[in-house]
Amino acid sequence: MFRTIPSGPADPLRVVIAGAGGMGRAWLATVTDSPEVTLTGIADLDVALARSAADSAGLPGLPVGADALALARQTGAQALINVTVPEAHHPVTTAALFAGLPVLGEKPVAENVSRALSLAAAAEVTGELFMISQSRRWNPQVAILRAMIARLGPIGTLSTAFFRSERFGGFREQMAYPLLVDMAIHAFDSARFLLGAEPVTAYCHSYNPPWSWYAGDANATVVFEMEGGTRYVYNGSWCSPGAITSWNGAWRASGQKGTALWDGDHDPVLDADVDAAEPTDPPHSGIAGALQVFVRALRTGEPPSGEVHENLMSLAMVEAAVRSAASGQLERLDAVLERAHAQALRDETRADVRSTLAGWASIRDVLTSTGRVETR
Numbered sequence: 309m310f311r312t313i314p315s316g317p318a319d320p321l322r323v324v325i326a327g328a329g330g331m332g333r334a335w336l337a338t339v340t341d342s343p344e345v346t347l348t349g350i351a352d353l354d355v356a357l358a359r360s361a362a363d364s365a366g367l368p369g370l371p372v373g374a375d376a377l378a379l380a381r382q383t384g385a386q387a388l389i390n391v392t393v394p395e396a397h398h399p400v401t402t403a404a405l406f407a408g409l410p411v412l413g414e415k416p417v418a419e420n421v422s423r424a425l426s427l428a429a430a431a432e433v434t435g436e437l438f439m440i441s442q443s444r445r446w447n448p449q450v451a452i453l454r455a456m457i458a459r460l461g462p463i464g465t466l467s468t469a470f471f472r473s474e475r476f477g478g479f480r481e482q483m484a485y486p487l488l489v490d491m492a493i494h495a496f497d498s499a500r501f502l503l504g505a506e507p508v509t510a511y512c513h514s515y516n517p518p519w520s521w522y523a524g525d526a527n528a529t530v531v532f533e534m535e536g537g538t539r540y541v542y543n544g545s546w547c548s549p550g551a552i553t554s555w556n557g558a559w560r561a562s563g564q565k566g567t568a569l570w571d572g573d574h575d576p577v578l579d580a581d582v583d584a585a586e587p588t589d590p591p592h593s594g595i596a597g598a599l600q601v602f603v604r605a606l607r608t609g610e611p612p613s614g615e616v617h618e619n620l621m622s623l624a625m626v627e628a629a630v631r632s633a634a635s636g637q638l639e640r641l642d643a644v645l646e647r648a649h650a651q652a653l654r655d656e657t658r659a660d661v662r663s664t665l666a667g668w669a670s671i672r673d674v675l676t677s678t679g680r681v682e683t684r
């Protein structure tokens with residue numbers, strides 16, 4: 309349950325954006341184009357960057373500032389879109405929720421599962437909606453693939469191949485696990501959504517080919533055991549020249565009754581002796597889809613896909629894969645969640661959030677009962 313905010317064509321939701329970097333600019337364009345919201349301002353620690361983002365979006369009069377919360381108050385915003393760097397997700401979103409603003413946040417929830425649990429508890433304490441925009445959730449082709457997978461009977465293996473050759477420069481080329489930490493969460497989240505099942509264990513080999521231009525591991529192969537026994541296999545590289553895959557990866561679902569394939573860019577293909585499937589919901593698309601879902605949820609009170617509790621297991625998959633890569637051992641997702649919970653209790657500075665965290669017995673139950681990934 310979260311606080312609802314009525315809005316409609318005559319009374320669009322007033323939002324402020326925090327973060328004017330690459331993705332902040334994409335959000336700026338999306339918000340400006342949407343009739344369901346009105347932009348009241350854009351904040352960035354680098355105010356000149358916020359100003360130039362507003363100017364290049366054709367909004368020279370848009371209020372800007374360094375402090376997103378102060379800007380929200382000054383401009384009468386009703387919600388905040390958090391597009392800051394992952395390390396700022398926790399402080400900015402906590403402050404917004406406690407100021408009575410629901411938050412639509414970019415992935416990941418936070419820089420680690422422990423901080424993400426603190427945010428889920430903060431959403432409970434404040435009664436404000438905190439939803440993650442995991443943009444692939446609203447890809448219409450993912451919706452079609454999901455409907456196809458539902459026709460295949462039990463699924464043995466679901467796999468993603470992600471092979472690209474990106475030269476980003478900057479922080480990604482310095483991270484220890486750039487592929488797992490910066491990119492793989494999109495595929496992991498899609499796997500949960502496609503199967504309607506949660507992860508149980510992770511086993512990961514992460515490595516860096518000799519020709520890699522990354523300091524950390526540009527390649528990783530991860531095997532997840534999902535509830536019900538399906539194995540989800542992610543095989544990827546950031547430094548694989550030639551025959552690159554889609555940004556969405558190339559997918560194969562192999563089930564008892566047949567196979568579904570998706571190249572990540574075109575409509576999925578079903579090779580099975582079953583009826584062709586149509587998705588039941590009108591699909592939304594990309595971050596514009598996330599915005600629509602957020603506004604609709606605030607209007608109706610229906611928990612949206614991507615609500616913080618429901619999204620958190622995707623980040624736990626990343627953390628489990630990284631831990632397995634470092635330890636060489638199979639990692640249980642429950643152990644990752646329990647360790648993160650203990651850390652969250654140690655780090656929490658707010659008594660009310662700490663008390664909520666302390667009341668959680670099984671973290672898996674808390675995450676899956678409040679916002680279980682939709683089953684098919």
Ligand SMILES: NC(=O)c1ccc[n+]([C@@H]2O[C@H](COP(=O)([O-])OP(=O)(O)OC[C@H]3O[C@@H](n4cnc5c(N)ncnc54)[C@H](O)[C@@H]3O)[C@@H](O)[C@H]2O)c1
Pocket residue numbers: 326327328329330331332351352353354357374375376391392393394396400414415416441442443
């Ligand atoms: N969905 C996707 O496909 C996708 C793609 C790229 C990035 N992202 C996500 O979007 C977020 C932003 O990524 P980016 O590529 O725009 O990063 P970026 O580094 O280009 O921009 C982030 C901005 O946040 C600002 N910032 C940091 N702390 C702040 C604070 N406390 N208040 C206000 N501003 C603050 C920084 O000054 C910077 O300008 C990340 O969480 C990233 O994972 C998602």
